[in-house]
Amino acid sequence: MSFTQRSIKGVYPSVKVNMGGVVLDQPLPYRGLDMVDPFLLIHHWNDVLPGGQHQSKVGVGPHPHRGFTPVSFIFKGGVHHRDSKGHESIIYGGGTQWMNSGYGIVHSERPAKEFAQAGGPFELIQFWVNAPAKHKFDPANYQPLSAEDTPMVSSTDGKINIGIVAGSFLGKEGPIETHSPLLTLRLDIAKGGSMQIPIPADYNAILYPLDGSLRINGDRELKAKDMTVFSTDGEGITIEGLTETRAILLAGKPIEEPVVSYGPFVMNSQKEVMQAIQDYQAGKLGTLEEDFG
């Protein structure tokens, strides 16, 4: 059976950025690449917590968002989410925190208390999905998804396991409700594993390996932290693990609306961003008093 492969539009290495004192890898946005509609940002935080820390001193404290969806894929450790709507949950490796910020929300994202105290590996990827204008002022909501509740499929050679967070993939449905059509996958690829990954025809698509190395479409090698953007000229991509590799695939139908993104707000105009700042100042996005127990 034929399978037309999408060509590679570009490969973008990550850069180091300082986000409120946390140094992390950022492949998107990048010089010359502001977004891959509907995806606005990818942050990869990989660290070893030293331990002996109070939870209030680690992670990212209360901050606002409006107009888009920040999503965290947790790989190592656990992330304690608290927000101004009263949601509070800890998600561990393999799980996902999906938050539609909508009209607005204030949240914090910190290593779980036991990791702050004991130390150890801590790794997550946060990516941002733009929201269509008609959803930018929806009430905010939060959808936690544990590793156990994430539907899985495997390659026929058994060497690639894929978690389906949102969208339909090989007969299974990701449980997350989204504002626009998306396919978001978590891939664990053993050395030698090979698989065709179908992607809906009108979706933009990004592949980002956290580590290891891959061969794409039979001829292009991709190393860790290089983000690949694909054209929409094929049915999907073929991946092969050159070494043991973890990766994420983000695909979505472009929203094709004006985007004005400044700091923690993603709106359709600068005026709307200013309104978000003003509303935050006035407390309309909510407030968060963290209880560290």
Added chain:
Amino acid sequence: MERRSFIKTTAVGFATSLLAPSFGWANGVVGNAASLQSFYRIPDAMGHVRHGFFQLNPIHQPLLPEWLRLFEPHRFYHNGFEAGGNDLQTFTMKVNDRFITLGHSPSDVHIMDGDDIVVCEDLHESGILAVMREKHSRVYEGGTERVIIVLKGEAHINGERCSPLEFIVSDEGLTVEQEDGALSIVVRHP
């Protein structure tokens, strides 16, 4: 917070007071009525990559009048990862219970006053607030406490150069002259 005084003017004023004690420190005016002034500096804007860690932190400055609170300025990177020419910069203040935020990029200046958003083309004056873009000259009579904050470019206040992120508090008569590319806020006691 840094404080820069008119050392030259103060010295002249002191000498004047020795010669003419009736114009000395008793009434707080020495020599030129607007000569004893101090400029204060607010912190540089905090830069934000996309996401950033945005919080509104007040500037602690005991010499600000009670009716006015200033907050740290912010610079949101347009490209999401480094400072550039199209960034959005914001500056917030609170006059009694009223938040006022000014947001400026190379192309636009927005003034957010409570629930109102106004685009400032050139000069905006409304109630207690004035915002001046580009080359302007204004004279303010004494008797009302005012805070003048220079956000961009340079301005001269009573002939003294005031640099970006410097502000002055005064109830004296003031002449403000700013050059092309400058942006200033004048807030008077409500």
